[in-house]
Amino acid sequence: MESKDIINTGKKYVKLNHIKSKNKFINIKSDYILKKLFNNMQKKISLKIIKCNINIQKRLNININNYKDFSEKFTPVELEIIPIQNVYGSFIKIEEEDEKYFHIYFNDNKEDIKKTKLNKEDNASKINIIIDYQIKSFRYLFFNRNCMESINFKKFYRNNITDMSYMFSGCRAIKKLNLSNFNTNNVINMRSMFEGCSSIKVLNISNFNTNSVTDMSYMFSRCLSLTEINLSNFNTNNVTNMNRMFSRCSSLNELNLSNFNTNNVTNMSRMFFECSSLKELNLSNFNTNNVTNMCAMFFECSSLKELNLSNFNTNNATDMSYMFSGCSEELKLKIRSKYKNFFQ
Numbered sequence: 001m002e003s004k005d006i007i008n009t010g011k012k013y014v015k016l017n018h019i020k021s022k023n024k025f026i027n028i029k030s031d032y033i034l035k036k037l038f039n040n041m042q043k044k045i046s047l048k049i050i051k052c053n054i055n056i057q058k059r060l061n062i063n064i065n066n067y068k069d070f071s072e073k074f075t076p077v078e079l080e081i082i083p084i085q086n087v088y089g090s091f092i093k094i095e096e097e098d099e100k101y102f103h104i105y106f107n108d109n110k111e112d113i114k115k116t117k118l119n120k121e122d123n124a125s126k127i128n129i130i131i132d133y134q135i136k137s138f139r140y141l142f143f144n145r146n147c148m149e150s151i152n153f154k155k156f157y158r159n160n161i162t163d164m165s166y167m168f169s170g171c172r173a174i175k176k177l178n179l180s181n182f183n184t185n186n187v188i189n190m191r192s193m194f195e196g197c198s199s200i201k202v203l204n205i206s207n208f209n210t211n212s213v214t215d216m217s218y219m220f221s222r223c224l225s226l227t228e229i230n231l232s233n234f235n236t237n238n239v240t241n242m243n244r245m246f247s248r249c250s251s252l253n254e255l256n257l258s259n260f261n262t263n264n265v266t267n268m269s270r271m272f273f274e275c276s277s278l279k280e281l282n283l284s285n286f287n288t289n290n291v292t293n294m295c296a297m298f299f300e301c302s303s304l305k306e307l308n309l310s311n312f313n314t315n316n317a318t319d320m321s322y323m324f325s326g327c328s329e330e331l332k333l334k335i336r337s338k339y340k341n342f343f344q
Contacts, residue, residue, distance in 0.1 A: 076103075077135075078155040081127040081148045084173055088118045089147040091127060093140050101132040118147055137163040139189075144170035152178040159183060165191040165215070175199045185209045191241075192218040199225055201251075206230045210239075217243040217267070227251050237261045243293070247273035253303075255281060262286050269293040269319070272301055280306035288312050295319040300326035307331060309339055 081091055094102050094116055104113045106124040118124055127148075142151070143166050151174065164184065168174065169192045177200065184190075190210070194203065195218045203226060210216075216236070220226065221244045229252070236242075242262070246252065247270050255278060262268075268291050272278065278301055286309075288294075294317050298304065304327055314320065324332055 075157045077131040079129050080152045082150045083148045087147045090117045091145050091147055092116050093143050101134045103130040136160050138167045139163045140166045142168050142171055146173045150176035153181050156181045156183045159185050162186055163189045164193050165189040167193050169195040172198045188212050189215050190219050191215045195221045197223050201225050202228045206233050211235045214238050215241045216245050217241040219245050221247045223249050225251050240264050241267045242271050243267045244270045250276045253277040266290050267293045269295040271297050274300040276302050279303050282308040284308045284310045293319045296322040298324050
């Protein structure tokens with residue numbers, strides 16, 4: 001007979017607020033225990049137990065009727081790093097208070113290694129990292145880490161990550177990023193996310209959901225080797241800052257921004273600064289009604305021959321200095337004849 005405190009799981013009776021571990025009942029007071037419950041028991045049983053406990057649902061802020069929401073809450077992020085041979089140093093940046101939520105394994109070793117730095121004696125050819133669901137920010141996660149050549153995100157189901165600013169910033173040695181499993185559904189900040197990833201030639205982020213992002217400043221700045229980037233699925237409806245977004249992408253020879261919505265953008269300063277390989281740029285869809293800063297927006301775009309600014313409104317722009325400085329005289333003549341307001 002079931003009571004309010006006990007539920008029949010089909011195989012055995014389990015107290016609603018406890019789980020049985022090594023013949024002892026452990027009080028469910030922390031999310032850590034709940035995670036253990038979900039991972040160690042059958043998922044259907046876990047759901048059945050937590051479904052009956054409203055307090056647990058409120059604390060976890062989950063809709064228990066939506067299995068996907070529930071599973072994502074407890075699914076860790078799993079990634080694989082390939083280090084550069086004979087290059088040593090830190091490979092991940094972990095804030096001290098979050099160390100217990102990261103699990104690191106070298107060369108498929110099952111032992112959890114509590115270190116974030118490679119030494120010669122480690123002889124690691126592969127580093128596997130598991131990040132628990134408690135982590136809600138990836139800010140600075142790989143900031144200036146230069147002992148690895150590739151990062152592959154194998155599992156990434158969670159929706160609770162809100163900050164990815166500076167995540168790969170300064171990773172000069174990385175040549176390959178597999179982000180096909182990335183979940184960016186609730187990310188708000190992507191500032192400097194790939195800034196300084198100077199060895200990456202192709203970046204496939206076509207699966208990114210950027211509906212909630214407000215800051216894309218410096219996002220691809222100083223990606224010196226980048227020749228190809230697919231932004232066709234980018235939603236920029238809520239973005240307010242595009243300052244230096246593509247600055248110094250000097251190898252980028254093509255850029256399709258036809259889907260960009262810039263209605264809320266206020267800062268486009270140095271947005272295409274020193275994009276010296278771009279030959280044409282169609283920005284006819286850009287709404288610049290709210291932009292106040294266009295300083296050096298196309299500075300040193302020396303190869304640019306065609307630039308469509310037909311819908312640009314500069315009425316609210318307070319800084320347009322050096323906007324076309326370093327561009328060819330041929331382009332400047334075209335701009336003068338078509339868009340006189342830029343030179344008033």
